[in-house]
Amino acid sequence: MERRHHALSSEGISQCLKLLSDPTRLLMLKLLKDKEYCVCELTAIFDISQPGISQHLRKLKNAGLVRERREGQWRYYAIHPSGPEYALVCSILQQIDEKDEVLQTLRQKEVIVTCR
Template structure:
């Protein structure tokens, strides 16, 4: 049986699912799918320390799920739309209800964030 062009190995799917099994990383990807965020914005939205947010972002970046862009002292992150896992991640993120209480609470915090 031939593997589909963009299909992942069972190990690749398993690793991706392990990363997404953490609620913070899952919701972080939900935000990063929509637009680019600075670490300080994510810190305020998720109510976590900068090292905590950076640790989650490092795991997502090492897995190829997010990309990083530097601008002066700031680092901006967004979902990596051309990574091999993107189709799987996009499909999973679509399953999150926009009316989810946790997601709504985080979105309210987003409005008040400004790091510039």
């Protein structure tokens, strides 16, 4: 199925780029593009406090870049595939080399994290 491209305003693109200019949020989106994560998993992967991770996720959610799913006391996040900025975000995320040292370190941490 071909995805329709939605033209964004200069303000929309600027706001999206501001959000992605933070390395934590950028790499968080890179991970969330492939898989859904619980807040506790992201806390362990990024070695950031729960309030810190929640603040990043709140900004991404408010911008429509991630979606939230609740399951009991747990909250799971994934990239929002139908947001207007989706194509822009995916284009940027594709530029991150899979061999990036920081990304590889984060992916290694995710293997040992479980909160269920």
